[in-house]
Amino acid sequence: MPALNTFSHHESQSSFGEKIKSQSKALVIFLLLNGVVGAGFTNCEKKEFNKTREKKEWFSPSSLQKDTLSSEIIIIRDAGMCFYIVQEDDTLEKIWKKLQTLEEFSYLKAKRYQPRGEKRNIRGFNIPGNQLKPGLEVPIPKDKEQIKIPLEQFSSYSLEAIDGLKSDPTYGFYVKLLLAKIGNKELVNVMCAFAKSESAQKTILGGRDEIGSLEFHRWEPKYHCFSFSPYHILMEKNADGESPGPGLRAKKKLGFTNGKIYHPKYAGALFLAYWIEKTNFSSEKLVQYLNINSLKDAEQTGKIYNGSSKYGEKLWANLQYVRKTLK
Known part of the structure; x- marks a missing residue:
């Protein structure tokens, strides 16, 4: 099945909810058996976590x-x-x-x-x-109690995003190559670390604030546009003022809307597609920037993503926190 069907804009709310529920238990077993997130993910089985998850299914993939x-x-x-x-x-x-x-x-x-x-x-x-x-x-x-997402839940959506994008005709090859280099588990960790760096209130001291404690949108005065999603993907045009930048190109090719990328599943797909566009489909650069093994690596990646090497300190701290929490 083509990946575009996986991320169909016309996916009904009921089918989306049923899909999440039917896959939930199987997803937990898959993650544990394959070592993607480890024992920390067993929280998905707990009654209170399921209640939280159902409460947060505010997303409705309806048309504009x-x-x-x-x-x-x-x-x-x-x-x-x-x-x-x-x-x-x-x-x-x-x-x-x-x-x-x-x-x-x-x-x-x-x-x-x-x-x-x-x-x-x-x-x-x-x-x-x-x-x-x-x-x-x-x-x-959004009401903050609706949009906050526990780290374990965000990581499961990140895995869904990876799985969906693997068969995409434009980006699938590069996602598979990236997975061959760093694996599912580490790619999920990196995605979670970026989301925490962008949309969690406290990131370095304690790192316990949930993703969504800060807004998923931000006005970027330098570019005269918003950035969207838990990753704050910039929706800017290029210097010519006409052609779309990497975020807009990725969003268009995936068939997503601004509202749709508030959901972590689709946001995760956009995040990966953005990096592929940002690196101009260079597999070497893609692996270089997302294979983060030191503060120096994080500073290099942070400068590309945020424009400041200081961003790397926050990214590195969050990546270590995520690795420890989801091990």
């Missing part, structure tokens, strides 16, 4: 839908996420107050979501107020 909620509130519904379309004279404060009057977004009343003027609120809308312009689609923050 424009929804006019009032004369002043128009949103785009996309795979369980909602994007507010900025109107004339809107400010973040106005948007925040308008949305919280609706029952669907009443959780936004919490102070943690309150805009901070020209500064980004990394736990809220995560865009400076002076960057708003009419027509811009601004992600509406």
Whole structure:
């Protein structure tokens, strides 16, 4: 079956949920037998973890839908996420107050979501107020209790992403080559470490904050666009202002939408495809950057991914934490 079917945008919500439930037990057994994550994954069998997992299945892979909620509130519904379309004279404060009057977004009343003027609120809308312009689609923050993901659960979705992408006609060859070099277990570790570095509140000191304690979107002023997913994949265009950058190219080739890549399964596929695009389909560079065995390696990879070698310190600390936790 082609990989594009595996990540079909038209996959129904019910079939997605049934697929997760039916594969859950088999996935745990597979992981344990193949040494992908080890005994730490037995939490999947616990009743309380299953309850948490069911609670977090907010994702709905439905088609894009424009929804006019009032004369002043128009949103785009996309795979369980909602994007507010900025109107004339809107400010973040106005948007925040308008949305919280609706029952669907009443959780936004919490102070943690309150805009901070020209500064980004990394736990809220995560865009400076002076960057708003009419027509811009601004992600509406999800309820934090829905979007936080335990490390063990994120790692299982990462494995699903790897398995799905292996048979992709564009990226499958490079994923298999990468797996031959570092293996399933280590690739999952690297993916989790990147996600923790991008979207967990505390990363180096303790490392225990769940992925999703920070928003999965972030406005990038330098590139005048958002980055999306737990990995904050940049959706920028190239210097010519027209051709898509590696994140946009990967998203288009996989047939994903901005809302869809909030889910860790599809985010994981995008993350790997992004790196393949970023390295210009160079298997040598792909292995070089994702085979991280030292702080020096992490600094090199961090500079490519984030633009700063200092990012490597955080990435290396998180990778060691993930390896220890999922061993």
